[in-house]
Amino acid sequence: MRKGHQREVRTPGRNRKVAAFGAWCYGRGLFLHHTQPRATAWGMRRLVQTLLARARRTGRRIVLVLDRGSPNHARTLHRDLEIAKPHVKAFWLPNYCWNLNLIERLWKHVKGSRVADVLFASFRQFVRHVEAALEDFAEHPDLSLSVVTRQPPERIRKNLVAHT
Numbered sequence: 001m002r003k004g005h006q007r008e009v010r011t012p013g014r015n016r017k018v019a020a021f022g023a024w025c026y027g028r029g030l031f032l033h034h035t036q037p038r039a040t041a042w043g044m045r046r047l048v049q050t051l052l053a054r055a056r057r058t059g060r061r062i063v064l065v066l067d068r069g070s071p072n073h074a075r076t077l078h079r080d081l082e083i084a085k086p087h088v089k090a091f092w093l094p095n096y097c098w099n100l101n102l103i104e105r106l107w108k109h110v111k112g113s114r115v116a117d118v119l120f121a122s123f124r125q126f127v128r129h130v131e132a133a134l135e136d137f138a139e140h141p142d143l144s145l146s147v148v149t150r151q152p153p154e155r156i157r158k159n160l161v162a163h164t
Contacts, residue, residue, distance in 0.1 A: 018037065018126070018127050019035065019036050019037065019039035020035050020134060021033065021034055021036070021043040021046070022034075022107075022134070024103045029144050031137045031144050032050055032051070033134045033137075034047065035127065041073075041076060043071060044072055044074070045076060048064070048088065052080075052083075052087055055087035062087065062088045063088075064088055064089065065091050065093060066092055067101050067104075068092070068095050102149070106144060106147055114133040115129070115130060115133070
């Protein structure tokens with residue numbers, strides 16, 4: 001094109017996000033998740049309620065590792081954590097320590113391998129694609145263990161059993 005005579009080229013749209021909330025069991029590789037349009041305290045409350053129901057059903061205590069993200073500071077979430085205290089224990093990470101939260105490695109992998117450099121025809125198609133990627137991790141515990149950890153899953157399980 002000659003200088004000053006550039007053609008207008010349509011862009012594919014604008015960036016949109018979907019908020020994913022998840023809990024990952026380090027010992028067994030189990031992964032619970034849900035998505036919603038925005039990252040709000042309601043999403044974390046729903047996750048805590050799901051974990052509480054699971055803990056009551058199985059009789060196992062759950063340690064929930066939480067970072068200092070904004071959805072985790074709502075009063076209603078703290079009230080839910082107090083109600084769930086006999087079954088769910090909250091462990092708060094220090095500020096700016098996202099790398100200590102293992103589920104952040106899973107989110108990074110999903111973003112880098114399943115969503116990056118892909119153009120979707122609609123936002124609904126993008127959400128379905130993200131949910132399908134998260135379902136893969138929920139259905140295949142060894143896959144989530146291999147993504148999150150650098151050690152073989154058998155060694156992780158042995159170390160976890162030895163220290164609990």
